[in-house]
Structure formats: structure tokens, C-alpha cells
Amino acid sequence: MAKRVSISDIAESLGVSKALVSLVVNDKADAHGISAETQRRVREKIRELNYQPDLFARSFRVGKTNTIGLIVSDISNRFYARIARDIEDHAWSNGYSVIICSTDENVEKEMKQIKLLRDRKIDGLIISSSQDNSDFFNKLEEAGFPHVLIDRRFDDMQSANVSVDNYGGARMAAEHLLKQGFSSFAVVALSPDHISTIRERIKGFTDTLGKANVQIPPRWLISLPFDRIDEVLENRFQSLYHRGQLPGAIFTLNNNLTSSCLKYLTKLSVKIPEEVAVIGFDDIMYFEHTRPTVSAISQPTDRISEEAFTLLLKQIKKEKTDKRQHSVVLPVDIIIRESSIKH
Amino acid sequence: MAKRVSISDIAESLGVSKALVSLVVNDKADAHGISAETQRRVREKIRELNYQPDLFARSFRVGKTNTIGLIVSDISNRFYARIARDIEDHAWSNGYSVIICSTDENVEKEMKQIKLLRDRKIDGLIISSSQDNSDFFNKLEEAGFPHVLIDRRFDDMQSANVSVDNYGGARMAAEHLLKQGFSSFAVVALSPDHISTIRERIKGFTDTLGKANVQIPPRWLISLPFDRIDEVLENRFQSLYHRGQLPGAIFTLNNNLTSSCLKYLTKLSVKIPEEVAVIGFDDIMYFEHTRPTVSAISQPTDRISEEAFTLLLKQIKKEKTDKRQHSVVLPVDIIIRESSIKH
DNA sequence: AAATGATGTTAAATCGATTTAGGTAGTCTA
DNA sequence: TAGACTACCTAAATCGATTTAACATCATTT
Incomplete structure (x- = not known):
């Protein structure tokens, strides 16, 4: 050699x-x-x-690695896979590489990954965090470390962030179901219940139902642990089914949950939407082809990636930014297909 | 700060x-x-x-970055997304980070990415290459740079590699369709036709049909450019449809192609499998839920990742390896669902 | 003829660690 | 008491670049 x-x-x-x-x-x-x-x-x-x-030696000297980190809960989830791809493209055309990490919703793992990435001297970080408060990121912001939070947000947050109108999307879903004439509803959520997307989607949905004087009983608020979605959901569906307690319509909070619902309702030979209707947050291509086709709230992944990368690059280049443009909330669409149409 | x-x-x-x-x-x-x-x-x-x-300084000194590269054609393709996730897990538990690159089947881009990654002093590379011969990788092997080719292979290849039994999988698909009694067949492939997976799958399919004295006419050998799959496929289907020339069964060569076929056949209101049957290479979860459910050849993504990472780590650690264990071919399964059942 | 200026180039510090060939001081042996 | 040995520790090179202050030349001005 x-x-x-x-x-x-x-x-x-x-x-x-x-x-x-x-x-x-x-x-x-x-x-x-x-x-x-x-x-x-x-x-x-x-x-x-x-x-x-030797780029590495140069990086060492100048303290810039031209590498950014991307941390999400699971890179094989279609939503994040698309975002990863888009961010990778933006990074590539700006001379950056991207290191990808999946946290499995594990805060400790997330912390370790952030530490490792900073040790590796990445120039910036785009993250969909599993943490339950903004403390850590506020410190990061204070320290001047370039980073953008995507997807999930925190209340008293200083950091740049890009998210979607989760509340609005959930409201659309609820309004649509109500208009269709459904009268009993379940929500299938993910269990670390501090996650903002989950909270906002639940709130948007229940608030809207509330205005129509509809409440969701506890047995229909289903919250699944990230690592055992399938197992737990199947159990819950089975017991509801056998007691004849299935709801008229289900609102699922992400594409994985939607798929799982489809799977286990089908397995129980429950007819969708005749017996139970389904609408999910986050649309993916396959929902066009499933049986039945699935209604969903569609998120603009390309815009999320673009905005996030742009915000990050500005921080890296130390461009002055207006703090008001620091927080981007993107609109969502409702895509109505068969699964939520009243028979 | x-x-x-x-x-x-x-x-x-x-x-x-x-x-x-x-x-x-x-x-x-x-x-x-x-x-x-x-x-x-x-x-x-x-x-x-x-x-x-400072890990970065240490890396500089000792010449090891504890970072590996993963290059595939498109990280948002479910097949690669799963592999990426698995490799990331193996990497993480061995103290490595992974930089991900998508080539869009563009050889030039791939070359640039490899160069960039080597400049960044990655310790090793796992790659599903779009190149059309082994020259480059043989040089890499000679230079002693740790790397493992996955998914796609080359004929006179020195490098470690992990692939699946594409020929066998395609044969299973053909045998299944023949047994169902179909008599006319189309293949929907991807257009850089030097890619080994594509070639082997086509060969396995046509060889098997050949043994039953069935030929595929040129109009049913459909090859789609990577970046315009949808557009071109829709056109081809439309023209075949309007001339009443649709085949009895279609073999699609990867999950994207399968999805596209589904999409455009459905759009033409062609009944699957009654009018046209479909079976695809590469199974994904959604094929269990589509209308109809889709038959597919399923690849062991977890084992691909595991074998690839293991082989890579051995090279990085400079463990002596038996050259015969250098080339791993994993078996595939056929999953028969509705889309390929003769009416 | 000294001062000034312009032009072209370099020495040396620096980034933050690792590594290796020694050095020093004290103790022990012959 | 010289030489060897042990126990502890350090100086300095090194990885491969970037950066800055300064240094020669030589020409021009006063």
C-alpha cells in the first residue's frame, strides 16, 4: 500500500x-x-x-468536519427514511456528509449518540428527540452548538425547530370522522407520552371531539410501547373484539401504528371501514394500495428536510437569523381514502 | 463558550x-x-x-476514525432502509458510527462518495455498488482497504461480498407461476442492465421458463430507468393495455417496481390477479396488506447486514480470514399471496 | 543614500492527542 | 563503590494540514 x-x-x-x-x-x-x-x-x-x-487533517486543524449528524428514533421508519434521504441530498450538494443514528426512543441512547457525535466534531445536528423537556437543548443553544429540532418540539424551547401542524391535522381527522357520522372513537398512540407530536395529535383529536360533545373512554385510549407495538396491539384488539367493544373509528398516530392496526384488525377479520374505520397520521405511498386504501394526514417531508437543513446551515455559517424565523410549523393535508368512509 | x-x-x-x-x-x-x-x-x-x-484528535493520531461508510442506491428504499438500520445497530454496539450515502444508481456520484469517505478516513465501507465491473473494487482490495460488497456482485471479484440467491429466487417465482398455469409473462426490470441482481433475476426467470419452452417476447421485457420508473411504466402499461397486449403474469425485480406495477395496473382498472398476476422480488411488510396481497421473494435483510458487518469488522481488525468464507450467498424464500394465484 | 514600498516567500506555531526511546534517582549486588 | 537493576516518569517526534508574522529582495521615491 x-x-x-x-x-x-x-x-x-x-x-x-x-x-x-x-x-x-x-x-x-x-x-x-x-x-x-x-x-x-x-x-x-x-x-x-x-x-x-488529507481532509481529515484539515478538519483537525480548522475544527470543521463538514459532517452533520441526524438522530431519529428509527431510520427504517418510512417517515424518517424519507427525511434522511432528503437531508442527505441537501448535505451532499453543500459538501456535507451525514452520520445517522437511531435511538429507539431511548433517551439514554440518544444522549450517548449526541455525545459521540460531538466528540466526532460534527458541525451540526438535526434531531427528532425523544427527551421530555428542552433543558438539554437549551444548554446546547447556549453553548452555540448548531442544531435543529425536527418533528418533535418542546414548550419553552430556544432551539431552531421545524415541525408540522399536528394539532390541526388531528382536528381535520376528527372533523372528517364526525362528518362521516361515526360516533365512537379510539386513539392508538405511542407510549412515551411526553412526545410532543403524540400529545398534540391526541389533543387536536380529543378537543375536536369534545366540541361535538364526544368523549373517548379510557379503554379506547391505547398507548403502545415503541418496542412492542405489535404484540401489545394484537392483545388489546383481541380483548376488545371478544368483548364486542370495538370503536366505530380509530385514529392512529403514525404510519407504523396505522399499519399495525390494519394488520391486526384484518387478522381478526374485522371489516374496515364497515365495522371499524381507520385514519392515520402520516401518509405513506402504500396506503394507496392497501385493502382498503387508508386515509391519512400527510406531512410534507421534503419541506421539513429542506427547512431543517437550511436553518442548520445558517447556524453553521453563523449567519444572523431572525429568532422569529427560527421556529417553522408546516401545514399538513388530509388524504381521504376508503378506510374512513362511513358505509 | x-x-x-x-x-x-x-x-x-x-x-x-x-x-x-x-x-x-x-x-x-x-x-x-x-x-x-x-x-x-x-x-x-x-x-x-x-x-x-478529543476523539477527533485521537483519530487523527492513530489513523482510525471508528466510522464506516454505507453506500446504497437509495436509503429511502425499504430494502436498504432496513439494511441501514441493522448495520447501524451492529456498528453502534461495536463502537462505530455510520455515514450513509445514496447514489441514485449514478456511478460517478458513487465514485465521488467513495473518494469523499476515504478522505474522511472511514475505517471501512459497505456498499451496494452501481458499477459495471469489479476493477475498482479489486484495486481497493489490493490496496487493503476494508470493504464488503452487498446485494450486488461482480464476476471476477476479489472483495468480500454478501448477496442472496437471486437466480434461485427468480426460479422459484417462475416455477410458481408456471405451476399456476400462467402462459405469458413479462419482466419489469431496472435499466442499468449490468447490475448483477437484475441480471441474475432475469436469467433465473427466463431460464426456468425456457425449460418449459416458454419465451418472453421483447415487448414484455420492460426495463425502467431508475429516476423515471413511474412515468415510463405508466406509459408502457397504457400502450400495452390499449393494444390488448397485457401478459398473464408479471415478475417485478424489486419492491419499488412491484409497487409501481400495482399502482399503474390499478389505475388502468386491470384486475390482479384475474387479468394480470404479479409476483415481485423483495418482500416488504405492506405486501401483506395491499389489494390484492402481493406474492414476493423475501430476502433475509437482517442476515445480509449481519454477515456484511462481521466480514467488514474482520478486515478492519485484520483478522486472517479464509477466502472461501469471503463470499456469502444467502437463501431466499417465496411468499405466495393472492396476486399470483390463478383464478 | 536612506527610507519606503511592493513583491514573493517561509519559519514556526498550532490543533490534541499517542508513542517510543530514553532519563533519573534510588536500591541492590558483587 | 562501580555497575546493574528497578521503578517511575518525560521529552520530543509525529499525524498533515493551516495560518500569521516576518523576512528577504529589489525597485522606487525623497
Whole structure:
């Protein structure tokens, strides 16, 4: 394995200083009055020896790695997979690489990952956090570390953040179901109940039902632990089914939960939407093709990624930003398909 | 933003050398006969000043970054998303981070990404390559750079690699369709036709049909450009449909293609499987819930990830490996659902 | 002829660690 | 008491770049 050519090799073989070579490489030669002829010779030698600057060494020196971190609960979830892809694209076209971490909704793991990423000297972080308050990120903000929270938010939050109108989306879902004439409702949620998206979606839904004087009884507020969604949901559905206590309509709080509901209702031969209607938060392509096709609140993943990356880049480049543009809330759409149409 | 505590700060405040502190930090103190008392003082000071070694500087010095690269055509494709997640898990539990890149089947982009990742001094690379020959990777192998090819393979390949039995899977699909009594067949493939998975799947399918004296006419060999799958497929289906030339059964070569077929056949109100049957390579969870449910050849993504990471780690750790264990081919399963059952 | 200015270049510090070949002081042996 | 040995510790090189202050030359001005 031939040793790599370093800046010293160029300098020595040309009888000039490393400084000069560095200046040429970084296009600062003119500004430092290096003669055109010398620059030519350096460039020629660089080509001749196939010198490629060691980005790692440079990063070490200048303290910038051109790498950002992306932390989400699970990169294989379609919602986050799409966001990851979009962010990767934006990163790539701006010369950044992205390190991806999945937390499994585990706060401790998330903390370790953030620590590791900072040790690795990433330039910035985009994160959908599982934490239950903003303390940590407020500290990060104070420390001036570039970061953008996506998807989930906190109440007294200083950090830049991009989220969607969860409350509004849930309200649309509720209004739609009410208009269809359903009268009993269940919510299938995720169990760390401090997560803002979950809270807001539940609130949007129940508030709207409340206005129509509809309450959701506790047995229909189903909250599933992240790592045992399937198992627990199947049990709950079974027991509700056998007691004849299935609701008229179910609002599921993310695409995984929607899929699981589909799966276990189907397994019980419960007809959707005739016996139980379903509408979910977060739309994915497959809901167009399932049996029945599934109604969902669709989130603009591409815009989330774009806004988040833009906000992050501004912080990294230390551009002055208006704190009011710091917090972006994007609109959602309701996509009505068969699963929520009253028979 | 308070400056970080460095090893010199510890050394100075204690009146010892940086070397000593480093030895203590790296648990090499005993081996170097540093007295227990001194070690205690160092550790105490480290705690007191909350010193955290700069991993980046360390990486620079020792030439290991504890970072690996993962390059695939599209991280938002469910197949790769799952693999990414699994690899990330293995990496995390072994102290590695992973940088993810999507190539969009663009060889030039792939080359640039590899170059960038190597510049960033990743310790190893797992890649599903879009290249059309093994030259580049053979060079990489010669250079001793740790890497594992996944999913796609090359003929005269030196590099470690993990793939599945594409030929066998395609044969199963063909045999199944023949047994169902279908007599005319189309293949929906991806257009860079040098990709091994595509080639092997086509060959496995056509070979098997050939043995039953069935040929596929050119109009039913549909090859779609990666970036315009939907657009082109819709056109092809429309023209076939209007000329009454739809085949009895379609074999689609990956989960995206399967989804697209579903979409555009449905759009034309073509009944699956009554008018056209469908079976796809690569199973995803949703195929259990689509209308109709979709038959597919299922790949063991978890084992692909596991084998790939294991092989990579061995190379990174420079463990002697038997070249015969260098090339892993995993078995696939056929999952028969409604879409391929003859009416 | 001295001062000033312009032009082109470099020495050396620096980033924060790791590593290796020694050095010192005290004790023990012959 | 010289030499060897032990126990502890350190100086300095190194990884590969960037950056800044300063230094030669030589030409021009006063």
C-alpha cells in the first residue's frame, strides 16, 4: 500500500515551503501574492504526484468536519427514511456528509449518540428527540452548538425547530370522522407520552371531539410501547373484539401504528371501514394500495428536510437569523381514502 | 463558550507530562509502571476538570476514525432502509458510527462518495455498488482497504461480498407461476442492465421458463430507468393495455417496481390477479396488506447486514480470514399471496 | 543614500492527542 | 563503590494540514 502523498512531499520536491503549497491548494495564493509561475509549478507537481489533501487533517486543524449528524428514533421508519434521504441530498450538494443514528426512543441512547457525535466534531445536528423537556437543548443553544429540532418540539424551547401542524391535522381527522357520522372513537398512540407530536395529535383529536360533545373512554385510549407495538396491539384488539367493544373509528398516530392496526384488525377479520374505520397520521405511498386504501394526514417531508437543513446551515455559517424565523410549523393535508368512509 | 479541557491542561495542573496522562487515560499506565498513587491523582483531576479526550484528535493520531461508510442506491428504499438500520445497530454496539450515502444508481456520484469517505478516513465501507465491473473494487482490495460488497456482485471479484440467491429466487417465482398455469409473462426490470441482481433475476426467470419452452417476447421485457420508473411504466402499461397486449403474469425485480406495477395496473382498472398476476422480488411488510396481497421473494435483510458487518469488522481488525468464507450467498424464500394465484 | 514600498516567500506555531526511546534517582549486588 | 537493576516518569517526534508574522529582495521615491 503506497504511502499517501502529503503536502510536505510536494513542498520538498519543489524546494518550496509547505505554507506556499497550502496557499495554492486553498486558492489563497493570489491574495498572498504568490507569483503566477510558482503557482503553476505547484499545481503541476500536485497533478504529477497525484496529491490529495488529507481532509481529515484539515478538519483537525480548522475544527470543521463538514459532517452533520441526524438522530431519529428509527431510520427504517418510512417517515424518517424519507427525511434522511432528503437531508442527505441537501448535505451532499453543500459538501456535507451525514452520520445517522437511531435511538429507539431511548433517551439514554440518544444522549450517548449526541455525545459521540460531538466528540466526532460534527458541525451540526438535526434531531427528532425523544427527551421530555428542552433543558438539554437549551444548554446546547447556549453553548452555540448548531442544531435543529425536527418533528418533535418542546414548550419553552430556544432551539431552531421545524415541525408540522399536528394539532390541526388531528382536528381535520376528527372533523372528517364526525362528518362521516361515526360516533365512537379510539386513539392508538405511542407510549412515551411526553412526545410532543403524540400529545398534540391526541389533543387536536380529543378537543375536536369534545366540541361535538364526544368523549373517548379510557379503554379506547391505547398507548403502545415503541418496542412492542405489535404484540401489545394484537392483545388489546383481541380483548376488545371478544368483548364486542370495538370503536366505530380509530385514529392512529403514525404510519407504523396505522399499519399495525390494519394488520391486526384484518387478522381478526374485522371489516374496515364497515365495522371499524381507520385514519392515520402520516401518509405513506402504500396506503394507496392497501385493502382498503387508508386515509391519512400527510406531512410534507421534503419541506421539513429542506427547512431543517437550511436553518442548520445558517447556524453553521453563523449567519444572523431572525429568532422569529427560527421556529417553522408546516401545514399538513388530509388524504381521504376508503378506510374512513362511513358505509 | 468555555474552551474544552485538553490533555495539556490536566498535565500542567498536575505538574506531570502529557504522556503520563495519556497512558492513564488509555489504561496503559500499569503496563508502563506508573504508580498507583499517580494514577489516582490523574484520574481525580480528570474528574475535577471534566476532561474528555478529543476523539477527533485521537483519530487523527492513530489513523482510525471508528466510522464506516454505507453506500446504497437509495436509503429511502425499504430494502436498504432496513439494511441501514441493522448495520447501524451492529456498528453502534461495536463502537462505530455510520455515514450513509445514496447514489441514485449514478456511478460517478458513487465514485465521488467513495473518494469523499476515504478522505474522511472511514475505517471501512459497505456498499451496494452501481458499477459495471469489479476493477475498482479489486484495486481497493489490493490496496487493503476494508470493504464488503452487498446485494450486488461482480464476476471476477476479489472483495468480500454478501448477496442472496437471486437466480434461485427468480426460479422459484417462475416455477410458481408456471405451476399456476400462467402462459405469458413479462419482466419489469431496472435499466442499468449490468447490475448483477437484475441480471441474475432475469436469467433465473427466463431460464426456468425456457425449460418449459416458454419465451418472453421483447415487448414484455420492460426495463425502467431508475429516476423515471413511474412515468415510463405508466406509459408502457397504457400502450400495452390499449393494444390488448397485457401478459398473464408479471415478475417485478424489486419492491419499488412491484409497487409501481400495482399502482399503474390499478389505475388502468386491470384486475390482479384475474387479468394480470404479479409476483415481485423483495418482500416488504405492506405486501401483506395491499389489494390484492402481493406474492414476493423475501430476502433475509437482517442476515445480509449481519454477515456484511462481521466480514467488514474482520478486515478492519485484520483478522486472517479464509477466502472461501469471503463470499456469502444467502437463501431466499417465496411468499405466495393472492396476486399470483390463478383464478 | 536612506527610507519606503511592493513583491514573493517561509519559519514556526498550532490543533490534541499517542508513542517510543530514553532519563533519573534510588536500591541492590558483587 | 562501580555497575546493574528497578521503578517511575518525560521529552520530543509525529499525524498533515493551516495560518500569521516576518523576512528577504529589489525597485522606487525623497
